[in-house]
Amino acid sequence: MSSYLVWGLILLFLIGGALFLRYRYPAGSTGRRRMKWAFWAVVILIVGLFLNYTLPSHDVVRITNTYNRLTTVSWENAWAYASPDTGTGEGTQTRDIRFIEAVHDDDSVVVFRNEDTGWVWPPYFKYDSSNLHAEASNLKSDKAAPQWVMVTYYGWRLPILSIYPNAVKVRAVDSADATVLPWVNILILTALALLVLMLRRMWLQFRERTIDPVVEDADEFLEGIDAQADAVRAQARGMAGRFKAWLDTWRAKPKG
Amino acid sequence: MIAILRLLVFAFIGLSVFYLLLGAYWRSLRRESLEKQWDAAPPEGQGQTERAAFIAKGMAAYERGLKKKLLWLVYIIPMILIVIIAYVQNYQ
Numbered sequence: 001m002s003s004y005l006v007w008g009l010i011l012l013f014l015i016g017g018a019l020f021l022r023y024r025y026p027a028g029s030t031g032r033r034r035m036k037w038a039f040w041a042v043v044i045l046i047v048g049l050f051l052n053y054t055l056p057s058h059d060v061v062r063i064t065n066t067y068n069r070l071t072t073v074s075w076e077n078a079w080a081y082a083s084p085d086t087g088t089g090e091g092t093q094t095r096d097i098r099f100i101e102a103v104h105d106d107d108s109v110v111v112f113r114n115e116d117t118g119w120v121w122p123p124y125f126k127y128d129s130s131n132l133h134a135e136a137s138n139l140k141s142d143k144a145a146p147q148w149v150m151v152t153y154y155g156w157r158l159p160i161l162s163i164y165p166n167a168v169k170v171r172a173v174d175s176a177d178a179t180v181l182p183w184v185n186i187l188i189l190t191a192l193a194l195l196v197l198m199l200r201r202m203w204l205q206f207r208e209r210t211i212d213p214v215v216e217d218a219d220e221f222l223e224g225i226d227a228q229a230d231a232v233r234a235q236a237r238g239m240a241g242r243f244k245a246w247l248d249t250w251r252a253k254p255k256g
Numbered sequence: 257m258i259a260i261l262r263l264l265v266f267a268f269i270g271l272s273v274f275y276l277l278l279g280a281y282w283r284s285l286r287r288e289s290l291e292k293q294w295d296a297a298p299p300e301g302q303g304q305t306e307r308a309a310f311i312a313k314g315m316a317a318y319e320r321g322l323k324k325k326l327l328w329l330v331y332i333i334p335m336i337l338i339v340i341i342a343y344v345q346n347y348q
Contacts, residue, residue, distance in 0.1 A: 119262070120259055124341065124345055125338065125345055126345050126346065127346055128346040131346075201281075202277060202278070202281040206284070209284050209288065
């Protein structure tokens, strides 16, 4: 329950902050312009990080070990582990997780976890982690006779949070220099870009066809009111102006 | 099993929203083009009533047309994608 309270407070803080900044930096001011830049920078950063985490990446490694380890997942890193709903370790925070230890050509190491994503996010629909583990074990090799393996994975290795990228596919390759064209990423990013453009055009069409006519009507209505107000104001200005002109006649004339 | 049902329910909701939005967008484009078509060369001696009838006829043709049916791809393509991804991921 308390976590809802915390999120509620954070949300309130963000909304309050946004309202304050809106008031503090009126439209057209330098501050507002900078805020817009900052806003879009943050949005692009978040979207970029999200895609970087979620989209498949490739790594050529030599697999050195595969094993299970009883792992406790806690609130700060649960987002980077399989959801309990996938079926691996349902409803428990301490569970057996499969890991794949590997090493690059330059002896730097990398540890993958091997968990189902099931039918939950991210949409890899992976439910063959047992098979993947068997394949990875089969591809184990030592330094003397290295068997290079192309691992497809998503996620990050962040030791401070104890999170590991999730291996989704392993494939034997001939050399440590093997590369692969990331056509899945190309397809997904293209589709996303097209979707964004499409949504933008849909919005523009909606604005042109639905919002603008309403605004025009409202403008006409307001202009009607405005014209009346102007008439009243002009009349008032007429009286006040005459009075002011009369007062001015009492002022000292500028000399010279 | 619950997870896949939940996926399908959420996918259905999300795709339905997109289906409705895209449907409205295509209808709007169609109506706009019909209006422009009429306004570019309004037939002699015909007024707003005929214009409305012309647009209504065009829209009725659109509702029966191929493009309207293609809108179902909004549901079909993601479902095919799910099947393909699941197959490639797990059975190769």
